[in-house]
Amino acid sequence: MNPFVFACITPHGGEIIPELAGDKPERMKLTRDSMVKLGKKMMAANPDTIIVLTPHGTRIDGQFSISNSERMYGSFDENGSVYEMERMVDRDLALRITKAARDSGLGVGSINYATAAGPLSCLPLDWGAIVPLAFMPDIPIVVITPSREVTLADHYKFGEVVREVVQNTSKKIALIASCDWAHAHDEKGPYGYDPAAAMLDEEVVGLFRSNELEKMAQFDPEYVDAAKPDGIWQTMILAGAIPKENRSIHLYSYEVPTYFGLICAEVSYVEDR
Template identity: 60%
Template sequence: MNPFVFACITPHGSEIIEELAKPYPELMKKTRLSMESLGASMKQSNPDTIIVLTPHGTRIDEQFAIVNCEHMFGEMEDYGAKISMDRKVDRMLAGAIADHAKKKGLPVATLGFATSEGPLSCMPLDWGVVVPLYFMPETSIVVITPSRSLSFEDHLLFGSAMAEAVAQSGKRVGLIASCDWSHAHDETGPYGFHEAARQLDEQVVTLLHTAHLEGMMQFEPEFIEHAKPDGIWQALMLAGAIAPNERKVEFLSYEVPTYFGLMCCAFH
């Protein structure tokens, strides 16, 4: 049984947030509308806590990193505009996920900073968390960062541990896999151009439409390196958390307004 009240795959480009897109508000408008739809669905599901899987949090080689401090704070600034966000961490759920993952033999680290509790017990919110949460209801959170040093199978297994912890918690929990896709769509971008970017993104669109996220495990390392996606690992964690026969997929949008691909997909 799917233990999540709502789950989704979202991108995290800063210009999705209209305040940070000036003077180019139309640049990611298609994705922005999809994000607003995902946010409305998440709000309707009324979660107590939202788990966010991000590639840009504190990364530890060969370990899954789970934030377990009192709260998290982050700011984003672009084109002279700034947004800030402060969210309470669901420490009980964070700890339970870590325990379930360790029981499966997975390497896990729980992260804190400064003090064990109180207002100074705070970790930074990265843009992979801030952007999707901007569109979501304000709840407590659990933030998890995968490790690309670990196998795809480990990411699936971690997802199943996460689902077990959520099911046993008795809480209403939402899940966000924060994923941008290939970053090599534009020769003027920071990663240049490679034809693999279009090819990988097209294959991911097909896999999402068919709810076969595990198909990403077949991507060759060289193919991934050329295309430069940052979404595969979080998507596989989601795949491990929601069994194939329980995935009711709604694919909302795909676009490449700059040098990287943006996809929005809901799992009801």
């Protein structure tokens, strides 16, 4: 049984959003066009809730962070423009995932702010969620932020937990793994240049094409640190949620228009092969 009506891996560079492209709309056009296609696929799938895995949400050292506020609001500014977004939270699904993860022995925190419920119960919505959601239907969300202090094996296990919870709900659930890749492609960028960036991105694209996402867990930590991706952790959760034997990946695009790599891919469920 397919637990997710739609799943994808997306980047979160601000300029992907048309309103933030500034005077260089061609710079991320390839990625933007891919995001429009993914958004249309998501709309056609008609989910009730979207789970977003983002590296830039509220972080808890050593634990997975799961949104449990009434709503989330955030803004992102780029090239002199500001893009704002507000989404309601599917608190029932968030609490189900939290309980199942705890029952599985995983470290997880259910997070809220200000009041238990009502309009003041509002967490910040980060750009790792805002950018992909800008292309998706306006429906409730659950935002999950992984912890890099947690092993990649436990990220995969957390994905298995998410799959089990989704399989046992009557709601139609979609999944987004929001991932940028190596951030050290340009010496003028904030992280400088390292040849590991191009090498890692090339390997990642190859793993997408061969449907072997799990092999990212074998990357040497020093290699990862040199290339500076932020997508491995969310990808491992998605790999656990949609395992290899049930997974088909359609790579839409890869580009490096600035200092970091951008990948768009659709992840489909297939019956056991």
